[in-house]
Amino acid sequence: MSDSHSTLPSQNTGWLDKSRIVAKPGFNRWLVPPAALAIHLCIGMAYGFSVFWLPLSRAIGISQPLVCPADMSLLSELFASHCDWKISTLGWMYTLFFVFLGSSAAIWGGWLERVGPRKAGIVSAFCWCGGLVISAIGIKLHQIWLMWLGSGVIGGIGLGIGYISPVSTLIKWFPDRRGMATGMAIMGFGGGAMIGAPLADLLMKSFATPTSVGVYETFLVLAAIYFVFMISGALGYRIPADGWKPAGWTAPAASKSAMITSHHVHLSDAWKTRQFWLVWMVLCLNVTAGIGIIGMASPMLQEVFAGKLIGVDAIFTELTPAQKTSIAAIAAGFTGLLSLFNIAGRFFWASLSDKIGRKATYATFFLLGFAMYASIPSMAEGANLALFVTFMCVILSMYGGCFATVPAYLADMFGTKFVGAIHGRLLTAWSAAGIFGPVLVNYLREYQLAHGVARADAYNITMYILSGLLIVGFLCNWLVRPVSEELHMSKEAVAAEKKLADDTHEHFVSDVTAIAHEVSHSWKIALAWAAVSLPMAWGIWITLQKTMLLFK
CATH class of the missing domain: 1.20.1250.20 (MFS general substrate transporter like domains)
Structure with a gap:
């Protein structure tokens, strides 16, 4: 039981506190998926990092790679600033991404459940975008260890926390459509590279000069764009009040769905x-x-x-x-x-x-x-x-x-x-x-x-x-x-966990008041979905243009 019993303040500590994001009666649950997508579309760029490998492999030589000595050790390569990195060395970033994504999600998953998705989303934004800034410094100084530390380790931690930040929230908002809800958010992680890779390509071409391949500048611009989207997504998170469920929905009987x-x-x-x-x-x-x-x-x-x-x-x-x-x-x-x-x-x-x-x-x-x-x-x-x-x-x-x-x-x-x-x-x-x-x-x-x-x-x-x-x-x-x-946890054990997580009584509502109809919020929903749909539509269009070559 030690996983969820770490130290936690007993009183509300600020606007990031979980109790501050409990949705008010009438809140429309369809405002939550765009918030999750805003974060996942940013961290999903991890899949598109290969767009940087070729330019980075000639970051010093510019027109062609300035090859390191064949007998140079990996340790020496980590600190070498006079020759270009091999693509195989750059490719280790993928391993770092997925290792730290999984390990950070495992280590801080319990913390996320206690503090709520807003605080987790903000931490993810600082890690992912801060990692890009550190990587930009590493590219400028030509120190690959800084790239690995920035995007690979710190960014990887942001990946893990950001990836799981909406999961339990969406499942609680959509008990009637659990698969669809998580599918909407995690769809964004798959689409992140579809948007980020062509955007990065455009930025690198724009920033390229006779003395620069334009990658470190691109990292800084992406960090700024992603930070705005991720913070907006984190601030858009809301969690349902205790006992809330969709109007007219009844949980499936155990006998019918074992x-x-x-x-x-x-x-x-x-x-x-x-x-x-x-x-x-x-x-x-x-x-x-x-x-x-x-x-x-x-x-x-x-x-x-x-x-x-x-x-x-x-x-x-x-x-x-x-x-x-x-x-x-x-x-x-x-x-x-x-x-x-x-x-x-x-x-x-x-x-x-x-x-x-x-x-x-x-x-x-x-x-x-x-x-x-x-x-x-x-x-x-x-x-x-x-x-x-x-x-x-x-x-x-x-x-x-x-x-x-x-x-x-x-x-x-x-x-x-x-x-x-x-x-x-x-x-x-x-x-x-x-x-x-x-x-x-x-x-x-x-x-x-x-x-x-x-x-x-x-x-x-x-x-x-x-x-x-x-x-x-x-x-x-x-x-x-x-x-x-x-x-299975007893009702008393569940209540104790709620108290431990600082779910105070004023935020509890009974089933009777929690099954209220949602307010439409039509303009808010349209704006939220447009903010994530337009970049996705652009990414799909660019991808389809490239795909047409396959059928010519």
Whole structure:
């Protein structure tokens, strides 16, 4: 029980206090998802950091990389300011992102539940945007350790706190549509790179000079833009009063939905259960396979279909530099298309899970995914580009849907009281997958190429291994059962937790007063949704323009 019993002031301490953001009667719950999206669209730029690698790899040489000595150690490279960084060194940022995202979500998930989403959102804004500023300084001084510390460590902490900040809040506002609610917010994390990457590209081109590639200036501008959006989102968070529920909604009877509990399981008990670790494996295996696909999608398309992409009968190694440039542009469009399906899948699959159940949704991910992963090698051999693209798009939609559905899965099993903190601990599975997926795919590919396997065939064994992981994931999901009633918290224990979290009596309302109809707030809702929808629409438009190259 120690997880939730750390020191907390007994009185309200200021406007950031959780008690200050309890919604007043008539508050419209549709104002909360845009607040969550405002934060997720900013931190989702973590997926788009690869747009900086090529410019940063020639930050000193400007026109071409100034290569470091071949015998330079990694430690020396961390402090070297006279030669350019290798892309492989810059790529470690991704590992830092996902490791610190998962670990920070696990460490501070309980704190978030106590202090509320507003304070957590503001901390996330300072970490993520402050990390970008520190990284900008690191780029200016050409010290990669400052980049890793800034965006990788401090920014990674902001990622984790910001990612889980809306989860329990949205689930409590939408008990009738848990999957859809979390899908809306987490959709933003998938869409962050879709907006941030082209914006960063425009900024770098604008700031580029004969003596600068324009990256550190871009980091500073992005930090300022993101800070405004994230603070606005954090200030827009509201939590429902105790006992609130949507008008006309009744919780499903336990007999009809055995996987959905109306009780709560304490954080200190939940993470020790068999169910928690089964879902941990479910997420880890699904994400490992998905990250494997994301990491290989672009090179796989180019190396497997090669000249066929531009109407030339030639394998990849026979293409001219100009032809390789042409298929690289087509692959960029393919990557953009996958990004769209990653985003759409977060909303589609999470919403579908409200209808068919979380367990059935994950069973679909694993069985359909197994069939598609295992079919891709033969599809590639048959040069069936249309079917290959279709399968990859569906796979990426399920990858996104996996993230969006899991918070609702946890709420179904463990209740809503600690779901944000439980979700935070579960995200360590993402950290693990962020290591397993790229290592498995990249090293296996390199091993095969080193032993003479043709580039077009180097992905086959990888696909079969990933499909095998999905079968293991299916079995883990099949073994999930409702949590034992012995672990359900009593009403007295729940009341004690509320008191500990400084939910004072003046903020409690009875069920009778809490089931009031919502005030429309139509202009506020329109403004809030426009603030997040317009940037998303711009990102989708840019992505579709690139995607059209795939179909020319």
